[in-house]
Amino acid sequence: MILTVTPNPSLDRTYEVPALDRGEVIRATGERMDPGGKGVNVSRAVAAAGRRTVAVLPLGGAPGALVADLLDAQGIEVAPVAVAGATRSNIALAEADGVLTKINAPGPELSAAEQESLLEAVRVRSADADWIACCGSLPRGLAPTWYAELVARSHRAGARIALDTSGPALLAALREGPDVVKPNAEELAGAVGRPLATVGDAVKAAEELRGLGARAVLASLGADGQLLVSEGGVWFASARVGVVRSNVGAGDASLAGFLVAGGEGPGALASAVAHGAAAVQLPGSVMPRPADLDPDEVTVTSAVPVDRVLTEPVS
Structure with missing residues (x-):
C-alpha cells in the first residue's frame, strides 16, 4: 500500500482551449474536473496502476466534500482531516499547442490543532504502508x-518516505x-x-542534496528525461x-510509477519515465493506466550524458 499526504489539496478544473487570448471570450473545446494536489x-496514479493507496488530506467546505467523492469514485481510500476553511479550487487552461496556464488558489489556513x-x-494509517509519499x-x-x-515521526515508526516539495x-x-x-529541474536549481x-x-x-541528507534523488528534467542518483549509482x-x-500531474505520475516499481534502482526509474511520458499525452490531469504505458520507448543508461545541454536550462 502507498500512503499519500497532501497538506494543500484542491479541486482542479481543466479547460482545453484553442488559444489563450487576453480580453477575449474563449470557448473551451473540452473540460474536466479532478481532485488535485x-x-x-500520486494516489490517483497508484490506483490507476491497480495498487492500493490511501490519501490523507485536510478537507473543508463544499469543494472538500467533492474532492472526497471524486477520489472515492476512483477507488481511492480517503482519510480526511476536517478543517474549518474551504478546500481551494484551481483552474488550468490547456492550449492546443501544449502550453498550460494555471491559476492556483492559496487554500485555507490550518490551525495548530488541525496540523x-x-x-x-498519517501515524494511524501508515502501519501497513510500503511507502509514504509526502507531496506539494x-x-x-x-x-x-x-x-x-x-x-522524522515516520522514520521512527519504520516507514519509508518519498518527498516531493520545494524551497x-x-x-x-x-x-x-x-x-x-x-x-524538477527548477526546484533542483x-x-x-x-x-x-x-x-x-x-x-x-x-x-549535493544527497550530501545534505537525501538518500536518493529522482530528478525530472522535463523533456530531457529523468535522473536517479542514489548510493547504488547514477542512471539517466x-x-x-x-x-x-x-x-498537469505528469511529475506525480512519475513518482507513482517509481514507487509501484519498488522505489529504487534503474527498473523503478524506467517505470517512472514510462508513467510520466504516458501522462503528458493524456488530457488534463488524467493518470495513465497500464494500457497507456509504452515501456519499449524508455531508455535507461548508467552512461549519463553529462555534457548534454538541457532543452530548457534553468537560470
Whole structure:
C-alpha cells in the first residue's frame, strides 16, 4: 500500500482551449474536473496502476466534500482531516499547442490543532504502508519544518518516505534523511542556489542534496528525461513522446510509477519515465493506466550524458 499526504489539496478544473487570448471570450473545446494536489495525483496514479493507496488530506467546505467523492469514485481510500476553511479550487487552461496556464488558489489556513490532527492521521494509517509519499506545497499556517517533523515521526515508526516539495520545506526536511526526494529541474536549481545548464549540472546538484541528507534523488528534467542518483549509482532515462496534451500531474505520475516499481534502482526509474511520458499525452490531469504505458520507448543508461545541454536550462 502507498500512503499519500497532501497538506494543500484542491479541486482542479481543466479547460482545453484553442488559444489563450487576453480580453477575449474563449470557448473551451473540452473540460474536466479532478481532485488535485500532488499527493492526490500520486494516489490517483497508484490506483490507476491497480495498487492500493490511501490519501490523507485536510478537507473543508463544499469543494472538500467533492474532492472526497471524486477520489472515492476512483477507488481511492480517503482519510480526511476536517478543517474549518474551504478546500481551494484551481483552474488550468490547456492550449492546443501544449502550453498550460494555471491559476492556483492559496487554500485555507490550518490551525495548530488541525496540523497535529493531520500528523496523527498519517501515524494511524501508515502501519501497513510500503511507502509514504509526502507531496506539494504547505498551506498557510504550516511552518517550513512541518515536512521535516513528518519525516522524522515516520522514520521512527519504520516507514519509508518519498518527498516531493520545494524551497525551504525541502531544505528543512533533508536533514531528516527522506528516502527519496523528487525535484524538477527548477526546484533542483533552487535547492542548490545556482543555474543548471547540462545534465551533468543536474547530477552534481542531486549529489549535493544527497550530501545534505537525501538518500536518493529522482530528478525530472522535463523533456530531457529523468535522473536517479542514489548510493547504488547514477542512471539517466528518457522516452520518446508523441503529442503533448497536458503536463498537469505528469511529475506525480512519475513518482507513482517509481514507487509501484519498488522505489529504487534503474527498473523503478524506467517505470517512472514510462508513467510520466504516458501522462503528458493524456488530457488534463488524467493518470495513465497500464494500457497507456509504452515501456519499449524508455531508455535507461548508467552512461549519463553529462555534457548534454538541457532543452530548457534553468537560470
